[in-house]
Amino acid sequence: MIEVLVQAILEQIEQPKKDLEHNLHALLSEAVTKMDLVSKEEIQRQQTMLDNANLRLAQLQAQLQALETELQRQSSN
Known part of the structure; x- marks a missing residue:
């Protein structure tokens, strides 16, 4: 009986x-x-995507630096 009551509760x-x-x-x-x-x-x-963009940016910065150096070299001649 108690088991039934406990189960019901x-x-x-x-x-x-x-x-x-x-x-x-x-x-x-x-x-x-x-x-x-x-x-x-x-x-x-x-x-x-951010890593790829940063890599591309670094490449472009290096390319720009090379072009600026070349331009300065040509200007001084």
Whole structure:
């Protein structure tokens, strides 16, 4: 008899717990959706693009420096 009573109480406790978990999950999902979040993969893609742009910039700066040096050399002759 006590086991049946305990089981009935546990079942009654379990439902609000499930409801609370469901509501918290929905609330957290909504909050995360509203945030401006970016995936780790997107950050890595953007980092790769930035690295490539920085490499290209360094190449262009070296090329510009070489052209400026050549121009100065030609001007002094």
